[in-house]
Amino acid sequence: xxxxxxxxxxxxxxxxxxxxxxxxxxxxxxxxxxxxxxxxxxxxxxxxxxxxxxxxxxxxxxxxxxxxxxxxxxxxxxxxxxxxxxxxxxxxxxxxxxxxxxxxxxxxxxxxxxxxxxxxxxxxxxxxxxxxxxxxxxxxxxxxxxxxxxxxxxxxxxxxxxxxxxxxxxxxxxxxxxxxxxxxxxxxxxxxxxxxxxxxxxxxxxxxxxxxxxxxxxxxxxxxxxxxxxxxxxxxxxxxxxxxxxxxxxxxxxxxxxxxxxxxxxxxxxxxxxxxxxxxxxxxxxxxxxxxxxxxxxxxxxxxxxxxxxxxxxxxxxxxxxxxxxxxxxxxxxxxxxxxx
Amino acid sequence: xxxxxxxxxxxxxxxxxxxxxxxxxxxxxxxxxxxxxxxxxxxxxxxxxxxxxxxxxxxxxxxxxxxxxxxxxxxxxxxxxxxxxxxxxxxxxxxxxxxxxxxxxxxxxxxxxxxxxxxxxxxxxxxxxxxxxxxxxxxxxxxxxxxxxxxxxxxxxxxxxxxxxxxxxxxxxxxxxxxxxxxxxxxxxxxxxxxxxxxxxxxxxxxxxxxxxxxxxxxxxxxxxxxxxxxxxxxxxxxxxxxxxxxxxxxxxxxxxxxxxxxxxxxxxxxxxxxxxxxxxxxxxxxxxxxxxxxxxxxxxxxxxxxxxxxxxxxxxxxxxxxxxxxxxxxxxxxxxxxxx
DNA sequence: CACTGCATCCAAAGCGCTTTGGAGTGATTC
DNA sequence: GAATCACTCCAAAGCGCTTTGGATGCAGTG
Numbered sequence: 164x165x166x167x168x169x170x171x172x173x174x175x176x177x178x179x180x181x182x183x184x185x186x187x188x189x190x191x192x193x194x195x196x197x198x199x200x201x202x203x204x205x206x207x208x209x210x211x212x213x214x215x216x217x218x219x220x221x222x223x224x225x226x227x228x229x230x231x232x233x234x235x236x237x238x239x240x241x242x243x244x245x246x247x248x249x250x251x252x253x254x255x256x257x258x259x260x261x262x263x264x265x266x267x268x269x270x271x272x273x274x275x276x277x278x279x280x281x282x283x284x285x286x287x288x289x290x291x292x293x294x295x296x297x298x299x300x301x302x303x304x305x306x307x308x309x310x311x312x313x314x315x316x317x318x319x320x321x322x323x324x325x326x327x328x329x330x331x332x333x334x335x336x337x338x339x340x341x342x343x344x345x346x347x348x349x350x351x352x353x354x355x356x357x358x359x360x361x362x363x364x365x366x367x368x369x370x371x372x373x374x375x376x377x378x379x380x381x382x383x384x385x386x387x388x389x390x391x392x393x394x395x396x397x398x399x400x401x402x403x404x405x406x407x408x409x410x411x412x413x414x415x416x417x418x419x420x421x422x423x424x425x426x427x428x429x430x431x432x433x434x435x436x437x438x439x440x441x442x443x444x445x446x447x448x449x450x451x452x453x454x455x456x457x458x459x460x461x462x463x464x465x466x467x468x469x470x471x472x473x474x475x476x477x478x479x480x481x482x483x484x485x486x487x488x489x490x491x492x493x494x495x496x497x498x499x500x501x502x503x504x
Numbered sequence: 505x506x507x508x509x510x511x512x513x514x515x516x517x518x519x520x521x522x523x524x525x526x527x528x529x530x531x532x533x534x535x536x537x538x539x540x541x542x543x544x545x546x547x548x549x550x551x552x553x554x555x556x557x558x559x560x561x562x563x564x565x566x567x568x569x570x571x572x573x574x575x576x577x578x579x580x581x582x583x584x585x586x587x588x589x590x591x592x593x594x595x596x597x598x599x600x601x602x603x604x605x606x607x608x609x610x611x612x613x614x615x616x617x618x619x620x621x622x623x624x625x626x627x628x629x630x631x632x633x634x635x636x637x638x639x640x641x642x643x644x645x646x647x648x649x650x651x652x653x654x655x656x657x658x659x660x661x662x663x664x665x666x667x668x669x670x671x672x673x674x675x676x677x678x679x680x681x682x683x684x685x686x687x688x689x690x691x692x693x694x695x696x697x698x699x700x701x702x703x704x705x706x707x708x709x710x711x712x713x714x715x716x717x718x719x720x721x722x723x724x725x726x727x728x729x730x731x732x733x734x735x736x737x738x739x740x741x742x743x744x745x746x747x748x749x750x751x752x753x754x755x756x757x758x759x760x761x762x763x764x765x766x767x768x769x770x771x772x773x774x775x776x777x778x779x780x781x782x783x784x785x786x787x788x789x790x791x792x793x794x795x796x797x798x799x800x801x802x803x804x805x806x807x808x809x810x811x812x813x814x815x816x817x818x819x820x821x822x823x824x825x826x827x828x829x830x831x832x833x834x835x836x837x838x839x840x841x842x843x844x845x
Numbered sequence: 846c847a848c849t850g851c852a853t854c855c856a857a858a859g860c861g862c863t864t865t866g867g868a869g870t871g872a873t874t875c
Numbered sequence: 876g877a878a879t880c881a882c883t884c885c886a887a888a889g890c891g892c893t894t895t896g897g898a899t900g901c902a903g904t905g
Contacts, residue, residue: 175854175855176854176855176856177855177856178854178855178856178857179853179854179855182854189852189853189854190852190853190854191852191853191854194853194854213860215860216859216860216861216862217859217860218860219860280861
């Protein structure tokens with residue numbers, strides 16, 4: 164069932180049927196209802212490709228996920244972010260397109276996306292420090308919103324981010340106020356912008372309290388469980404081990420907890436953990452009393468907002484870049500306690 | 505840069521340029537190389553929508569993720585599955601399209617997808633017992649591959665699945681051979697086909713060994729960490745608590761482990777855990793020695809295979825349905841030991 | 846009554862590509 | 876020397892939609 168068939172069935176021109184369906188004024192209300200009724204009954208759906216060709220709009224948003232060769236893993240927060248974004252797209256009638264792009268040929272990939280015209284805009288995932296994609300996309304002229312920011316990029320661009328620096332400063336400060344002096348940081352990969360900012364926040368808190376920054380207490384890796392376990396195990400073996408750990412991911416925190424248990428130590432009493440918590444749906448941080456004291460910010464919410472930001476950017480093309488900084492809340496759970504004496 | 509401009513630049517017809525680019529024989533090799541060179545230099549990419557309109561193929565695959573209202577969470581294995589599928593698509597030049605579909609209006613959603621013509625085929629996620637989508641899609645005539653199977657559906661359809669029943673029978677048998685008699689099952693939601701099969705496998709092993717099936721030892725919920733924790737905590741409070749637990753997800757197993765620790769018990773010595781392990785990239789089950797004894801099958805691999813299955817189904821339309829049953833391997837880790845006496 | 850203006854409708858062009866049905870050329874065959 | 880053939884190339888139609896630029900009919904106006 165296509166437009167032509169539908170219009171023949173209705174004894175109307177394609178023009179009129181098209182206008183009736185798309186809500187244009189130059190069509191009699193009676194005919195419009197007649198058209199809508201027939202379209203519904205005959206289960207007519209306009210062909211997306213044809214519509215896109217004619218209008219120049221794709222009614223789709225692209226999500227580009229960089230996949231590096233060394234660590235080709237999909238970030239665990241990705242699923243929740245997508246779920247959030249998907250809600251917004253569904254409401255607006257947009258499709259969601261995923262591309263996994265090897266990070267060595269990103270430039271080509273974005274050119275491709277643009278030239279092939281499959282999407283009206285894209286969400287940029289996993290920005291790194293001084294991310295070249297931002298200049299690239301600005302040049303290409305394809306609307307985009309970055310999930311996160313990119314330090315050292317001086318262009319104006321749209322982004323939605325969590326206040327990573329503020330959150331980690333606050334979390335570290337919280338531990339310091341509990342009397343901790345040896346505080347470790349299990350960070351994500353620090354060429355990633357979010358991780359870089361988190362370290363800055365951590366360092367700021369230490370400096371504000373005249374505590375020294377010890378490179379032996381700082382790790383930076385892909386945020387897996389096993390990483391949390393290994394790093395914690397190693398550090399607990401130090402002569403002067405940390406009494407508290409700041410984690411960049413709840414998964415890493417789980418690994419850290421495992422190492423603490425295995426060492427025969429007790430969480431909160433012997434070693435405290437504070438972690439960033441993306442509020443992943445399948446890794447809920449406890450219920451009434453959180454398992455981990457955490458800096459929480461829902462990545463699903465961020466996805467929803469990012470999508471809406473992009474859609475509004477697309478609908479009003481010459482709009483100035485939009486930005487949005489989300490604050491993470493500090494929630495007290497059962498993984499922190501005063502420093503052991 | 506479109507075909508017309510490119511052909512004018514080359515002083516050739518669009519026909520010839522198109523043929524040169526698409527590898528048709530009726531074009532001189534010299535002109536072909538000339539065309540390819542120019543296309544490369546001028547960064548020409550055919551417009552996907554136009555190409556799709558002309559060929560009737562979308563060069564895209566749809567992934568439909570059911571989102572129920574009660575538990576609107578994205579399955580954590582989804583990210584890895586997608587990553588695997590994405591690899592196959594990228595190689596074949598296909599795009600990947602995601603749709604989140606509320607499960608009450610699935611029928612419409614699939615009709616929509618078909619009529620709008622945005623994809624050439626779809627991957628069906630999260631099949632339930634007697635899943636109506638299979639009949640629906642067969643009727644619609646859109647190629648599809650199911651990730652999993654659907655018990656009670658008598659149509660022939662393409663699927664890729666893990667031998668869930670066999671895996672859980674084997675895992676349970678393994679525990680029985682270690683001397684365990686009180687074995688709990690922390691399953692996923694049992695209207696989901698995979699969970700239903702897993703329970704069957706678990707029950708079969710018990711029956712084969714003349715052990716009774718105790719409903720108090722069987723739980724069925726969304727496979728979160730907190731679920732594993734709560735269920736385990738509750739069961740450890742029984743007069744006759746389980747000495748071993750079979751988990752449907754490593755995340756749930758982590759929750760179970762937390763409850764075991766909290767009860768002052770030791771994993772493997774006091775309580776054993778065996779879990780299904782989808783080999784998620786960010787939840788690696790240890791390294792040389794796995795944390796959990798597990799039934800392992802890479803969901804990422806499944807994604808890659810599912811995608812290839814679908815692509816071959818599309819390229820040879822009248823192909824008979826393909827099926828593929830993956831076996832999970834039993835890997836021995838540090839979470840199981842002989843039953844305490 | 847001729848004219849204007851509004852409300853409805855339509856034919857046809859165009860979006861960027863593929864593909865059908867030739868057309869032109871030179872070489873080969875008898 | 877005419878006929879045949881393989882090799883290259885092209886013009887134009889068509890995919891299913893939107894949108895421009897009218898055409899038509901009818902009420903209102905002076």
